[in-house]
Amino acid sequence: MLRGLAVALLLGTGPAWASTPFQRGMVSITLDDGWPSQFTAARPALNARGIPATYFLVTEGIRNGWTGFVTVPQVQTLISEGNEIGAHTMTHPDLTTVSATQVEAELRDSQAWLATQFGLQAVPAFASPYGAYNASVLTTLQKYYGSHRTVNGGQNFKDSNILQLRAHEVNTAISLNTVRAWIDSAAADKSWLILTFHQFVSGTPTQSTETNIGDFEVILDYVQSKNVDIVTVTEGVARMDGLTEDPAGDTIVYDDSTGDGFTDWSWATHDLDSRTVVHNGLASISAELDGWNALFFHHTSGLDASQYSALELWVNGGLSGGQGVRVAFYDGSQLLGSVRLDSLLGHPILAGTWQRVLIPLSTVGLSTGTVRDIYIQDDTGWDQGTVYFDDVRLVRSSTPPPGTPPFPLYADGLGSGFNDWSWATHTLDEHGTVHAGTSAIALEPDGYNALFFHSSTGVDLSRYKSLTLWVNGGTAGGQIARLVLHDGSQTLGEIRLDEALGHAIQPGTWQQITLPLNTLGISAGTLRDFYIQDQSGGDQGTLYLDDIQFLP
Known part of the structure; x- marks a missing residue:
C-alpha cells in the first residue's frame, strides 16, 4: 500500500481554473487552409448574414497559385469585406516533427508574406496545422503572434490562455445538435466558442473534413438566433485578460x-x-x-x-x-x-x-x-x-519563481515615476464616470491634442507581455484616438483604440482593451512616453479611461 505517499483531501477547494465569464457569450467562425470552397460556398453564406470570419491561410499554396487554394485576388476580396486573415504556416507541416529552424521559418515567413502581400498592419492570429504543438513551438510562436488557436475542444473565458485557444472542429462525426449544444453553452455560460471548418460541398460529404453548405447555413442561422456576439479571433482575444500560461x-x-x-x-x-x-x-x-x-x-x-x-x-x-x-x-x-x-x-x-x-x-x-x-x-x-x-x-517539479508584478500606469493616479505632460484638456481625477476604484481620466480628444504621460527612467517592456486599459465613450462614443508607446526618441508601437476594440468606441459603456505587446511589434525597449492622441482633428466628445496597466 502507498498510503501516506499521496495527498487526499475531502470536500476541498480546487485550483482556480480559467472560468471568468465575458459580458456576453461569443462565437467565432474560423476556416482553415484556404480551400477554394471557402470563397465560393462559405463566403456567400457568411456575407448574406453579415458574419465576419477568420481565415487561417497556408501561404505557399496561395503565393504559388497551386490548385486547391484560394487566389491572391480572392484573399484581397475577403480582406476588403471585413474578414480577418490569420497565418497557418507556409507549407502546413506538423510543427512538432520539424527542426527548430524550420518552425521559426514557417511561423515568421507566413506572417511576413501575408502582411507584405496584402498590406496588413499586423497578422496577430495563428493556428497550428493538425492542431499539433508543443512547448518549443509555443515559445517560438509567441515571438510573432498574439494568439494561437488549437483544436483542443472546449470553451474560452476571459482568463483562458491566449496561446492555447480552444476550438471545436466541425467535421462529419459532429452532428448539428452537437454544434447547437456548443452554441447554447456559449450563450448560457458567457464563454467564447470557436468553430473550425475546412472544405464545403453542396451534396453529401465524402471526406471527414467536408461540411455540407446547407448544414453550414443552419449553423450560422442558429448562431444569429442566440444572445451572443459574433467576433473574429483577434476581436475575441481583445476581450480577454492576455494570459499566456497556466497561473x-x-x-x-x-x-x-x-x-x-x-x-x-x-x-x-x-x-x-x-x-x-x-x-x-x-x-x-x-x-x-x-x-x-x-x-x-x-x-x-x-x-x-x-x-x-x-x-x-x-x-x-x-x-x-x-x-x-x-x-x-x-x-x-x-x-x-x-x-x-x-x-x-x-x-x-x-x-x-x-x-x-x-x-x-x-x-x-x-x-x-x-x-x-x-x-x-x-x-x-x-x-x-x-x-x-x-x-x-x-x-x-518546482514552484515557479515569483513573476514580475503588473505595472499600473494609471489606477486612481499615475504610476510610479510618471508625470503628466498632457496638452489636451483633461483631468486625472474624474469621479462621475469610473470603472474601478475612486477616479478615472476624462479626456477631450480634440484638434490632435493628446494625453501624454512621461517618465525619465522609463519602464522595461521586455518584462511585460500585454497592455490592458478600459475605455468609455461617454455620451457621444465613436471617438477616434491613437495609442502610442514611445521611448523618447522613436515610436515602439501604436494602434487606434477603435481598431484595437474591433469596432467603434461605445457610448456609456466601459470596454476593456487587451493588447499583446508583440502584436504591436514590441518585444523589448524602454517606455518613456505614453500618448493617447486625437486622430480626427475635430471636436469630439469626452472620452474616459481607467485602469491602464502592463501585465507580465
Missing part, C-alpha cells in the same frame, strides 16, 4: 475539456461535458469504467516526465462509490508506471464526495522518460457505477 505553470490534462496538447482517445463510455456532478468550473468527466475499459488521454508530442512532480485529479464515486480505478502512464506502448486510486486514498472511492488525489510520480517509479498517454482504467473487469473526474493536471 501555476502546470500542464492541464482536463478542465472542462482536454487541454495543453491532450486529445481524447478513450474507449470507455464517457462524457467530457458532464454538467450534473462538477467539482469546479462548468463540466466534469463522467465515465463507465467497466470491463477493463479506460479513459485515455494522448499527448500529441509527449511530455518530459522529469519536469513534473505529480499528477493531480479530483474523483467522485457518484451514486455507488467503491470503483476500482487504476491510473497508468505510458510512452506509447511502454508502461512507465501505474497505481490504483483507492490504494493512494487509503480507502475506497467515496460516493457523492469530491476527493483530491495527488499522485507523486516518484511513487510509481516515474522520474524520467516521455509521458505520451495517461490512462484512467477499470481495474476490476466488472460492471461498476458511474465515476466522475475533474481538474486533472500534471504539476511542475
